[in-house]
Amino acid sequence: MSTDVAVQEREDQDVGVGDYQFGFHDSTDNYVFKSRRGLDREIVYQISELKKEPKWMRDFRISSLETFFEKPMPHWGGDLEEIDFQNIFYYMKAAANLEKSWEDVPDDIRKTYDRLGIPEAEKKYLAGVKAQYESEVIYGSLQEDLEKQGVIFTDTDSALRDHPDLFREYFGKIIPANDNKFAALNSAVWSGGSFIYVPPGVKIDFPLQAYFRINSENMGQFERTLIIVDEGASAHYVEGCTAPTYSSDSLHSAVVEIVVKRGGRFRYTTIQNWSNNVFNLVTKRAMAYGDSLMEWVDGNLGSKLTMKYPAIYLMEPGARGETLSIAFANNGQHQDAGAKMVHCAPNTSSRVVSKSISKGSGRASYRGLVKVEKGATNCKSNVVCDALILDSKSRSDTYPYIEAEDDQISIEHEASVSKIGEEQLFYLMSRGMTEAEASAMIVTGFIEPLVKELPMEYAVEMNRLIELQMEGSVG
Amino acid sequence: MSAILKICDLRVAVDGKPILKGVNLEIRQGEIHALMGPNGCGKSTLAYVVAGHPKYEITGGSIELDGINVLELDPCQRARLGIFLAFQYPVTIPGVKVSDFLRHAVSNVRNPDRKEGEGLIPMKDFRKELKDRMSEIDIDSEFARRYLNDGFSGGEKKRMEILQLSLLRPRFAILDETDSGLDSDAVRAVSEGINKLHGPHMGVLIITHHERLLEFNKPSFTHVMLAGKIVETGDASLAHDLHANGYAAVRERHPTEAAEQEAVTVKA
Numbered sequence: 001m002s003t004d005v006a007v008q009e010r011e012d013q014d015v016g017v018g019d020y021q022f023g024f025h026d027s028t029d030n031y032v033f034k035s036r037r038g039l040d041r042e043i044v045y046q047i048s049e050l051k052k053e054p055k056w057m058r059d060f061r062i063s064s065l066e067t068f069f070e071k072p073m074p075h076w077g078g079d080l081e082e083i084d085f086q087n088i089f090y091y092m093k094a095a096a097n098l099e100k101s102w103e104d105v106p107d108d109i110r111k112t113y114d115r116l117g118i119p120e121a122e123k124k125y126l127a128g129v130k131a132q133y134e135s136e137v138i139y140g141s142l143q144e145d146l147e148k149q150g151v152i153f154t155d156t157d158s159a160l161r162d163h164p165d166l167f168r169e170y171f172g173k174i175i176p177a178n179d180n181k182f183a184a185l186n187s188a189v190w191s192g193g194s195f196i197y198v199p200p201g202v203k204i205d206f207p208l209q210a211y212f213r214i215n216s217e218n219m220g221q222f223e224r225t226l227i228i229v230d231e232g233a234s235a236h237y238v239e240g241c242t243a244p245t246y247s248s249d250s251l252h253s254a255v256v257e258i259v260v261k262r263g264g265r266f267r268y269t270t271i272q273n274w275s276n277n278v279f280n281l282v283t284k285r286a287m288a289y290g291d292s293l294m295e296w297v298d299g300n301l302g303s304k305l306t307m308k309y310p311a312i313y314l315m316e317p318g319a320r321g322e323t324l325s326i327a328f329a330n331n332g333q334h335q336d337a338g339a340k341m342v343h344c345a346p347n348t349s350s351r352v353v354s355k356s357i358s359k360g361s362g363r364a365s366y367r368g369l370v371k372v373e374k375g376a377t378n379c380k381s382n383v384v385c386d387a388l389i390l391d392s393k394s395r396s397d398t399y400p401y402i403e404a405e406d407d408q409i410s411i412e413h414e415a416s417v418s419k420i421g422e423e424q425l426f427y428l429m430s431r432g433m434t435e436a437e438a439s440a441m442i443v444t445g446f447i448e449p450l451v452k453e454l455p456m457e458y459a460v461e462m463n464r465l466i467e468l469q470m471e472g473s474v475g
Numbered sequence: 476m477s478a479i480l481k482i483c484d485l486r487v488a489v490d491g492k493p494i495l496k497g498v499n500l501e502i503r504q505g506e507i508h509a510l511m512g513p514n515g516c517g518k519s520t521l522a523y524v525v526a527g528h529p530k531y532e533i534t535g536g537s538i539e540l541d542g543i544n545v546l547e548l549d550p551c552q553r554a555r556l557g558i559f560l561a562f563q564y565p566v567t568i569p570g571v572k573v574s575d576f577l578r579h580a581v582s583n584v585r586n587p588d589r590k591e592g593e594g595l596i597p598m599k600d601f602r603k604e605l606k607d608r609m610s611e612i613d614i615d616s617e618f619a620r621r622y623l624n625d626g627f628s629g630g631e632k633k634r635m636e637i638l639q640l641s642l643l644r645p646r647f648a649i650l651d652e653t654d655s656g657l658d659s660d661a662v663r664a665v666s667e668g669i670n671k672l673h674g675p676h677m678g679v680l681i682i683t684h685h686e687r688l689l690e691f692n693k694p695s696f697t698h699v700m701l702a703g704k705i706v707e708t709g710d711a712s713l714a715h716d717l718h719a720n721g722y723a724a725v726r727e728r729h730p731t732e733a734a735e736q737e738a739v740t741v742k743a
C-alpha cells in the first residue's frame with residue numbers, strides 16, 4: 001500500500017471531528033468506537049480526533065504513518081509475511097461494561113485461567129471481556145500516597161492531556177518514529193499504555209503494576225509506555241500477567257520508552273503470555289545516565305511470533321544496564337528475543353542473562369547486540385545465553401552481534417545449548433515424579449535464577465504456567 | 476504378610492553387551508541383604524534395573540513385587556509401589572530446591588494415584604517432618620533451601636539420599652555404595668539412619684565394599700556377584716570373610732566367572 005492511496009482515501013471521505021458514524025460505532029459488537037479495518041491517514045486522523053489530541057500529536061502520528069509506509073518489512077528475525085496490515089482494526093474503544101461475551105473466549109484459555117486460580121474479575125479482564133480491571137478499591141490508597149510524593153502514574157492518553165509539557169519533552173525522544181517499521185506503526189496508531197514520572201530522590205519500594213492504574217484503557221494492541229525516573233529516584237514497574245492474554249487481534253506492537261537520570265534505579269518487569277495467534281513485535285528502549293542502573297526482566301511465553309530486544313543506552317559514565325530474559329517457545333511458536341546494550345560513554349557496564357526453552361515444534365532464538373561507541377573506554381559487558389531443548393523437533397539459535405569501536409573494553413559472551421538429561425529425568429522419576437512432572441521440574445530449575453527476580457506472585461504463577469506447558473507433552 | 480521382591484534369572488544388556496547373566500534374588504520385607512563383588516561385576520546395573528533405568532535392555536527373566544510385574548512399570552510407578560534406590564552417584568538438578576523436590580516426591584509416593592498438578596501434602600506438616608528427619612541424620616536445615624545436590628560434597632549427597640529414604644519409607648530399598656567416600660562419622664550417621672528405618676516394613680539390599688555399614692546393619696544374607704551372576708550366598712560371616720581376605724578365594728571357587736570378569740575389567 002502506498003501513501004498516495006492513503007491520501008486519496010482521505011480526500012474521498014469527509015470526516016469531521018467527533019464524527020462517530022464513520023465506522024466507529026458498532027452497536028452489535030458492544031464497542032463505543034471501532035475503526036474500520038485497514039490503515040490510512042483517515043484512520044489516523046480519526047484516532048487523534050477522537051482522543052481530542054493537540055495538533056503536534058496529530059502531526060506526529062501522520063508523519064509516523066508515512067514513515068511506516070516507507071520502511072520496508074524487516075527480513076530477519078521471524079516470518080512476518082502473514083501480517084495483513086489492511087485487515088486489522090487499529091483502534092477500538094470498548095463500551096464501559098462489556099466488550100465481548102465470556103462464552104466467546106476459547107475453552108482452553110478459560111480452563112487455564114481456572115487452573116491458575118485467577119480471580120473471576122481478573123479473568124474477565126485478561127480475556128478482554130471486561131475493559132478494565134476493577135482495582136481502584138484495593139489500590140486507591142496507594143495511589144494517594146504516590147500522588148503526595150509527586151509521582152505521576154497514569155495511562156498515556158491521560159498523561160498527554162494532563163501533563164502536556166513533561167510528556168512532550170520525552171515522548172518519541174528515546175525511540176523516534178523512524179527507528180523501525182513497527183515503532184513507526186505504533187507512533188501512528190498508539191493508544192493506552194502507562195505513563196510514570198518519579199521525581200528526584202523519590203524511592204518507591206513496592207512494584208507499580210499496570211492493572212493498578214486508574215482510568216486505564218484496555219490493554220491495547222498498540223500500547224505506548226513512557227517512564228521517567230528522575231535523579232536519584234528508584235522504582236519497579238511490572239507489566240502484564242502470566243495468564244494467557246486472549247486477543248482476537250493478531251498484531252500487537254508496543255513501544256516502551258524509559259529515561260533513568262543520574263543516580264536513578266529502575267527495573268521494568270514483563271511477563272507476557274499471548275494466545276498463539278498473535279504477532280508480538282515490541283520496541284523497548286531505556287536511556288541510562290550517570291551512575292544509574294536500568295534493568296529489564298522480560299519473560300515471553302505464547303504468541304505465534306515474538307520479536308523483542310529490550311535495549312539500554314548507557315549514556316554517561318557509571319551507568320549500568322542489565323537484562324534478564326526468559327523465552328518459552330511451545331508448538332508452533334517462535335520466540336525471537338534478546339537484548340541490546342549500547343555503551344555510549346566510558347566506564348559503563350552491561351550484563352545479559354538469557355534463558356530459552358523450546359518444545360515441540362517451538363523455536364527460540366537469542367538475538368543480541370553489544371555495541372561500544374568510539375571513546376567509550378573501559379566498558380565491560382557480559383552475555384550469557386543458555387538454551388534448553390526439550391525434544392528433537394524443537395530448535396534453538398543464538399545470534400550474538402558485537403560492534404566495538406573502542407578496544408579498551410572487556411566483552412564476554414557464553415552460550416550453551418542443552419537437552420533435558422536422561423539421568424536427571426530418571427533420578428526424579430525414581431522419586432515418584434511422572435515424566436511430565438520431572439521435565440517441568442527440570443525446566444523450572446533451569447529458569448529459577450531469573451524467576452527468583454520476579455515479585456513473589458508472578459514467580460509462583462510462572463512456575464505453575466511452566467507445569468501447564470509441560471503437561472500432556474510426554475508419554 | 477510381608478511382601479517379597481523376587482528377581483528371577485534376570486538377564487540384562489547395555490548396547491547389546493550382556494552385563495547381567497541370570498541373577499536370582501529374593502528379598503522379603505524386614506530382611507537385610509548384602510551384595511558384594513569386585514568393581515564392574517554388575518551391582519549397580521542390578522540396582523538401576525530394579526529402579527527402572529531406561530538405558531538397560533532386559534533380555535530375559537523377571538522382577539516381581541508381590542506378584543506384580545515390575546518390569547512393565549516406569550520408574551515413577553515403581554517408586555510409588557515402594558521401590559527406592561539410593562544412588563551411587565546422586566544427580567544434580569540445578570535450580571530445584573531440596574524442599575520443593577522432596578515435597579513433590581513425598582506427595583507422589585504417599586498418594587500413588589496422584590496426577591501431576593494435583594495438590595501436594597500440606598506445607599506445614601511437611602516442613603515439620605522434614606525438619607525432624609534432617610536433624611536425625613545431621614543435615615543442617617539450611618540444605619532445604621539449597622538446589623538439589625548442587626555443589627554438595629560427596630558425603631552431603633549421600634546423606635541427602637538417606638534423607639529421601641527416611642521420608643519416602645519404601646518397602647524395598649537398594650543402597651548402592653552409600654558408604655563409599657564417607658568418613659566414619661558420616662557412615663555412622665547413615666547406618667543409624669538405616670537402622671531406625673529398617674524394621675519389619677523395609678527390605679534392604681546394601682551394596683558395599685566396606686564392612687562398617689554392615690556392622691551396624693547386620694545382613695541375614697550376603698551375596699557375591701562375579702561377571703553378572705550371583706555366585707555365592709552366605710550369612711554375615713561371608714561378608715566379614717570377603718572383607719578380610721578379598722575375592723581371591725571366591726575367584727578360585729568360580730574360575731569360569733572369574734575369567735569372564737577379568738576379561739571385562741581388563742578391556743574397561
Ligand SMILES: Nc1ncnc2c1ncn2[C@@H]1O[C@H](COP(=O)(O)OP(=O)(O)O)[C@@H](O)[C@H]1O
Binds near residue numbers: 489513518520
Ligand atoms: N550405562 C552403561 N553403558 C555401558 N556400559 C555399562 C553401563 N553400565 C554398566 N556398564 C558396564 O557394565 C559392567 C557392570 O557395571 P556396574 O553395574 O556399574 O558394576 P559395579 O556397580 O558392580 O561396579 C561394567 O563392565 C560396566 O562398564
Ligand SMILES: [Mg+2]
Binds near residue numbers: 519520651652
Ligand atoms: Mg557400582
